[in-house]
Amino acid sequence: MSETLGHWVHGAAWDGTSTRTAPVYNPALGTVQKQVRLASTADVDAAVTATAAAWPAWRDASIAKRTTVLFAFRELLNARKEELAAILTAEHGKVLSDALGEIARGLEVVDVACGVGHLLKGTYSENASxxxxxxxxRQPVGVVGVISPFNFPAMVPMWFFPIALAAGNAVVLKPSEKDPTASIWLAELLREAGLPDGVFTVVNGDKEAVDALLVHPDIRSVSFVGSTPIAQYIYTTAAGAGKRVQALGGAKNHMLVLPDADLDLAADAAVNAGFGSAGERCMAVSVVLAVESIADELVAKITERMATLRTGDGTRGCDMGPLITREHRDKVAGYLDIAASDGADVVVDGRGVEVDGAADGFWLGPTLIDRVPLESAVYRDEIFGPVLSVVRVPGYEEGVGIINASVYGNGTAIFTNDGGAARRFQREVEVGMVGINVPIPVPVAYHSFGGWKASLFGDAKAYGPAGFAFFTREKAVTSRWLDPSHGGLNLGFPQNA
Structure with missing residues (x-):
């Protein structure tokens, strides 16, 4: 009988009342390794109610107390990151080095949250009259909901909950049912770090649980990362229920390569950014816009590098692992038939890859498609897999025009040695995150993450200054005192408490 993973409520594992479950696979083996409980609306209500009851004490805790907990959490996580990485590899499929990189980027946000004392400072005007x-x-919002995707089971929750907790909020996290164990592991670590029971809750579930969170009267804000259609649904539903919403959607990230670029650097970048984590990244490069004069050479260099990649079980030192489910693998693989029928050239077909892993794993090797028509679904759709498309363009203007015509505006990059072209690109391109000779321009944690257009619904980006603004409300106080009070004598050295 396989293990059944439940929820985390009031500092302990909790099964809830729902008997519905979903399988959790090991994608590298193609086998079910456990079941996860799917919360009912009643389970969500019970979990949120418990969290709301625990929130006032955490809201009233001093900044010094909150910071102490976050520092302890950071040290515990850093010391035990290999344990968490193994969980990520087992349930998502990404290779161990990629899993450790995900944890490191999440730790950056924890580092920033530990500076909450500075980041929550208000302003003061003496003698305004x-x-x-x-x-x-700046005061906390209350109980906040976080709905995270399957592709970053540790990093994406850490984009939100360290800042929310630092600001004095309580958190209800709904992870993906495809790889939920990391969230329970993080909850246990927060308890070990000294977070009071009930302040951090994990509710596992599917659409029923999500819908219950979106409209629950005790949830004050909702943070979401996922596909554009779902992000739009999350935003519309939660905002319609009067909640603050930051809903980060999908992407189709372009990388424009100009003739003066270092083509070896560009080829390395295209392979790294296109096939890392099996392409299951919202910031993955999925389209290379190659200027015609260097397109043949660039495609040849990319193809040469792809031949050296090793696909297989993430625990065996491979470069790329499997996709998250069999259904998703089959959907992504189906785009190769679409490419051929649309007149594109399938240069490298990942369906025939030799893998270092079990035969039943959800494998699709790195795939390269050249001369992709803009009308093809291969170009238009967010494929979310190891499929790199090449679109050939006459020059800079045409490349930028294609990027700006996209419905998405998450990330983009330009590869060039021309500073003037790079500066012009960063000003003209209609995308929220821009890389100059950097293929995955995810901002460091003291800046904020978020795209434009159909890649972000609502105005609030994730983490950084935008994150602290999202998880707090500003209050202005106008004060007049006619006579100062006397505090008495105390010669002891003042201390935070």
Whole structure:
């Protein structure tokens, strides 16, 4: 009998009342390794109610206390990151080195959250009017909901909950049912770090649980990362219920390579950014816009590098692992038939890859498609797999025009040695995150992450200054005191508590 993973409520494992479950696979083996419980609406209500009851005490805890917990969490996570990486590899399929990189990027946000004392400072205007002072405070929102995707089971939750907790909120996390164990593991680590019971809750589930969170009266804000159609649904539903929403959607990220670029650097970047994590990244490069004069050479260099990649079980030192499910693998593989029928050239067909892993794993090797028509679904759709498309363009203007015509605006990159072209690109391109000779321009944690157009619904980006603004509300106070009070004598050294 396989293990059944439940929820995390009030500092302990909890099964809830729903008997519905879903299988959790090891994608490299193609086998079910456990079941996960799927919460009912009643289970969500019970979990949120418990979290709401625990929130006031955490809201009233000092900044020093909150910071102490976050520092302890950071040290525990850093010391045990290999344990978490093994969980990510077993349930998502990404190779161990990629899993460790995901954890490292999540730790960056924890580092920033540990500076909450500085980041939550308000402003002060003395004597704005005679004997009147005006100042601002930043206070927590309340109980916040986080709905995270399957592709980053540790990093994406850490984009949100460290900042939310630092600001004095309580958190209800709904992870993907495809790889839920990391969230329970993080909850246990937060308890070990000293977080009071009930302040961090994990509810596993599917659409029923999501819908219940979106409209629950005790949930004050919703943070989401996922596909564009679902992000739009999340935004519309939660905002319609009066909640703050940051909903990060899908992407079709372009990499424009100009004739003066270092083509070896560009080829390395295209392979790294296109096939890392089996292409299951919202910031993956999925389209290379190659200027015609260097397109043949660039495609040859990319093809040469792809031949050296080793696909297989993430625990065996391979470069790329499997896709998350058999159904997703088959959907992604289906785009190769579409490419051929649309007149594109399938240069490298990942369906025939030799793998270092079990035969039943959800494998699709790195795939390269050249001369992709803009009308093809291969270009238009967010494939979310190891499929790299090449679109040939006459020059810079045509490349930027294609990028700006896309419905998505998450990330983009330009490869060039011309500083003027790079500066022009960063000003003209209609995309939220831009790389200059950097293929995956994910901002460091003290800046904020988020795209434009159909890649972001709502105005709030993730983490950084935007994250602290999202998880707090500003209050302005106008104050006049006619006579100062006397505090008595105390010669002891003042201490935080």
């Amino acid at each position: 005679t004997d009147v002072d005006v100042y601002t405070l």
